[in-house]
Amino acid sequence: MKKLVILGAGISGNTAALYAKTYGKKNLEVTVITPNSKWNWIPSNIWVGVGLMKPEQVSFPIEPVYVQEIRN
Numbered sequence: 415m416k417k418l419v420i421l422g423a424g425i426s427g428n429t430a431a432l433y434a435k436t437y438g439k440k441n442l443e444v445t446v447i448t449p450n451s452k453w454n455w456i457p458s459n460i461w462v463g464v465g466l467m468k469p470e471q472v473s474f475p476i477e478p479v480y481v482q483e484i485r486n
């Protein structure tokens with residue numbers, strides 16, 4: 415079993431992890447280490463700053479995304 419460890423679950427880390435699981439070898443174990451359990455869509459933070467969006471509209475839990483990918 416090959417192992418891939420990704421530090422950070424931002425745009426880069428999540429993209430790398432999902433591509434590795436989708437297109438990588440079947441026996442590849444992908445581990446994402448992140449201090450946050452939620453993905454924050456950073457580009458939309460400006461709308462939070464000016465009061466046009468709420469913080470909960472620009473972030474969501476990461477775990478269900480990975481569970482869904484693994485099931486597929």
Ligand SMILES: Cc1cc2nc3c(=O)[nH]c(=O)nc-3n(C[C@H](O)[C@H](O)[C@H](O)COP(=O)(O)OP(=O)(O)OC[C@H]3O[C@@H](n4cnc5c(N)ncnc54)[C@H](O)[C@@H]3O)c2cc1C
Pocket residue numbers: 421422423424425426427447448449450456457458459460
């Ligand atoms: C206001 C704003 C608007 C933007 N708008 C756009 C846009 O319209 N279009 C566009 O293309 N780009 C935009 N960007 C840029 C875009 O958000 C960044 O290029 C992108 O977020 C970079 O992604 P990243 O995964 O490299 O880093 P990040 O998104 O910063 O992710 C890094 C992750 O690593 C985690 N981390 C840090 N240290 C550690 C550690 N030691 N161990 C584990 N995890 C760690 C952090 O918690 C974070 O979740 C914008 C940025 C800002 C600030």
